[in-house]
Amino acid sequence: MVNPHRTVRAEFDMLVGWFRGTLLLLDEPEVSLHPGAQERLLAFLTKSARQKQMQIIFSTHSPHLVSSLPDDAIKTFFQLPDGSFSVLPGTHPYAAFRRLGADHGRDLLVVVEDRLAKSVVELAVSLIADEAARSVFRVEVAAGGAESILNYRMPVFAETGTRVLVLLDGDKRMSDKTSHPETIPPADNPKLGDKIFAELGAKPSFQIDGGAAGGNEGQRVIAQRKYLAWVYENLRYIPTSCPEELILHAEGLVPLEAAGRSQKCKAILHNIASDALGRKANSEQTDSYEEMSLARCKADSAHLIELRDTLTAWLASVR
The missing domain is CATH 3.40.50.300 (P-loop containing nucleotide triphosphate hydrolases)
Structure with missing residues (x-):
């Protein structure tokens, strides 16, 4: 007792x-x-x-x-x-x-550049074995594409500490890895903006007293370091230059000269979709053809499986 x-x-x-x-x-x-x-x-x-x-x-x-x-x-x-x-x-x-039936539980947001990237990520989610784990992901297309995500949405996520997975096309990858702010000495604070641009191709917009162009330098440094820490944890890339290249790889249709070249891959898939339709396909028709093409061979796509593993690894880091 x-x-x-x-x-x-x-x-x-x-x-x-x-x-x-x-x-x-x-x-x-x-x-x-x-x-x-x-x-x-x-x-x-x-x-x-x-x-x-x-x-x-x-x-x-x-x-x-x-x-x-x-x-x-x-x-x-x-x-x-x-x-x-x-x-x-x-x-x-x-x-x-x-x-356990708590369908109102928290969703985990995945932000992508466009509609086809959304379809590709949703197919990768469908390869996760656990149905309950699949159900926590919600994929959203950001208006304005990669530039808007990097420069405007991610600074907000970083400032608020929001765990969101950003998946950009592989051709947006500027560096093999991004720096964690703990590895950057204070003496390099004046160079943080240049480092962010070199590693991400971004000029993020921060809310700083006195305006973004001038303003409080101490606040800018804090915001830049928060941004880099957030990027290190939450920014990932589709394992090919673009979703179209991932689809071409899945079907074994990537010419040597198109590998790693997003515009070339997009043009090839548009031509394939137009041939299948019997006339020049518009962007929506091309996307629909591409989605059906990948759905047919999703289980055999090494890149889609790699993307699934990226999703599950990130999920494991979120609490």
């Missing part, structure tokens, strides 16, 4: 403090605790498990208790159509609650 004069921590220490290797089972420990208290409880349990070398298993319906756990620590129990139960040995917390 719990002594009302003791704190929860003292009772916990009294019960398990002397037994290393103890298995502790908790049933919905979040009951009557507000979200902040739930997060502190999880931190306490995690620290206790590590210090006392014990294993803690708890059942919960609280997103706050599972959101910080690694995927392999989350075991989802769900009922099958025949009434029996199954256990998924590891899953992302967002997917876990989707699997």
